[in-house]
Amino acid sequence: MKVVVVGCTHAGTAAVKTILTEHPEAEVFVFERNDNVSFLSCGIALYVGGVVKDPAGLFYSNPEELASMGATVKMEHNVQSIDTEKKSVLVEDIQNGGTFSVDYDKLVMTTGSWPIIPPIEGIKNKNILLCKNYNQANEIIKQAETAEKIVIVGGGYIGIELVEAFAESGKKVTLIDGLDRILNKYLDKEFTDVLEQDLQERGVTLALNQAVEAFIPDETGTVKSVKTPKGEYEADLVILCVGFKPNTELLSGKVEMLPNGAIVVDEYMRTSDPAIFAAGDSCAVHYNPTGGSAYIPLATNAVRMGSLVGKNIAGEKVKYRGTQSTSGLYLFGFNIGSTGVNVGSAQHFGLDVRSVVVEDNYRPEFMPTTEKVTMKLVYEVGTNRIVGGQIMSKYDVTQSANTLSLCIQNKMTTEDLAYVDFFFQPHFDRPWNYLNILAQAALEQERKLAEK
Structure with a gap:
């Protein structure tokens, strides 16, 4: 059995390990376009805030471990296209150039998600950063050293955790969100009222119910303020945390997806193409409160789904129990x-x-x-x-x-x-x-x- 795994963060790492544990005879190829695997992005705020001193602890695997289990691991390799009829992928070697094809019996899509970048005037100004992977975390830490006024756009978990990290380090922090409450997806008003009051008492400026209209640059093209309908907020550094979208363009039109592009899988992690499995942030989850599908990108979902890919890659063995989107x-x-x-x-x-x-x-x-x-x-x-x-x-x-x-x-x-x-x-x-x-x-x- 020849298995090609595209992407190797949480779901991909779990899938590779489980496949090779249960099917050591399998021929597994891993293609990852970054230079690392298994980065715990949920630890970025702890890293930025200095709670985590050694970032090595935010990785729970590495290419060498996967290779020692029998995988052929190709880092900094980008899958450009997938031919589902011929069961092959076209791969680009980012470092050395050139492309090559690899065929598969089973394809595992664990391509994850990417931060949503809204089409806002000035979005390409300098000092406007994303917060998702290890390299971005390092860039945030580097720029935060000299930044005094930091604007966080997005009041979900990542945004709120960054607010805490920067406020604790003495920065002047502004949180902007288009919704009228922080943590809107997770908590009701009885809880967010308490948290918002606490943030304000700690000196955090809350600009809620305000959509960003523009990022205003100085003469060097570096952001100096963020404009909303209710005002303008000074900024030395802006971090965007407005949500995530699934990375599924490679399979667009080839497997069933939700309107946002999240891949729909059955209870054994199979897509509508029986040769293709998917897991993690690239997928819709089975949402138990409603009994339907939903897009809920969480590391816990990714690890479980990736493990189930490995369990079921050669046949139906373990059913997906779904998720409740539980978080802390x-x-x-x-x-x-x-x-x-x-x-x-x-x-x-x-x-x-x-x-x-x-x-x-x-x-x-x-x-x-x-x-x-x-x-x-x-x-x-x-x-x-x-x-x-x-x-x-x-x-x-x-x-x-x-x-x-x-x-x-x-x-x-x-x-x-x-x-x-x-x-x-x-x-x-x-x-x-x-x-x-x-x-x-x-x-x-x-x-x-x-x-x-």
């Missing part, structure tokens, strides 16, 4: 976890939901210390099926987001969670665990609604 964030002392839909996103996915918010201490008041936990449960109207949850505290309760994730994956109801068996020990929680209490609040809400 540490921001200025707040520990935050979320999973599934929130009230804002539920409407986009066509879900009719209700929700409850509960604030309680994570453990009994008779203990020497405790901390408030703010929780929200989102459930489907009519079925009471749990479809989302959010949790935040100065105490680390983020693993509870994983518990809620499992509830969604297993289609549990609010009643299931209200009475599920959790341990009690005063060091850790209350006689009723705080997730029990949250679900019981949902049941009480439904009881009162039924009486009306």
